[in-house]
Amino acid sequence: MNTQNTGFVTQVMYEGSCALTKRWNLAIHLIINVLSTAILAASNYCMQSLVAPSREEVDKYHAQKRRLDIGVPSIRNLSAVGRYRTVLWFVLLITATPFHLL
Template sequence: MLWEKIGSGWRLAAILNTIAVFIFTIFGAILLYWSVSKSGSMNTNFIFFENSCNQSKSVNLWLHLLLNVCSTGVLASSNFFMQVLSSPTGTEVDRAHEANHALKIGVPSLRNLFWTSKVKFVCWILFFVSSFPLHLFFNSAVFATEYMGTD
């Protein structure tokens, strides 16, 4: 059975995190395509919702809540993978011990990264760089404006 091959623990969590991030990425790409097709360009804004101030504030609040929940999930997934990547394998621990260096086991450590493979190090850096500005970009994607003029 598939679940027996996958097992439990960090491998199952990695698969579930990857699926969730993939779904969120597809959803984001669909929304981006929809917004560009509505506005005609990536350099212009378009009106997603137009109504009374109270209703617009409510829609803005719910959209930001949804974006923050999704981006927090992606950030948590990145954090999970960064912890897995900074965990040394038995071979990496042996290599560090041969060089008379101690590694931290069971806790995320930047020191461990220098004793892991180059692929794990590069992946860790990519997760760090990509997840760092996540909330900033997602929160700035949706904004509300108020019309203060007269008709």
């Protein structure tokens, strides 16, 4: 069904009831939104857990007259929690950002 010679060919992907298509569209979008919200919430929880300092880390920093944030998500704590937890935190940041944006 190419009416102009543009080099593109159109194909019908689905031919059927508009009402059924609208219901499927709604259901699929609801599932996508629920899953993305769950993934975002889980990622946020894990990021907060990774950046939370342990009792030993708090004692060590307080002995050095330095402070850590406790009870709030804080990027400042990344220097205190160790390389492994910091790398995991950044991996979660990079993978969760598309869910924030989309």
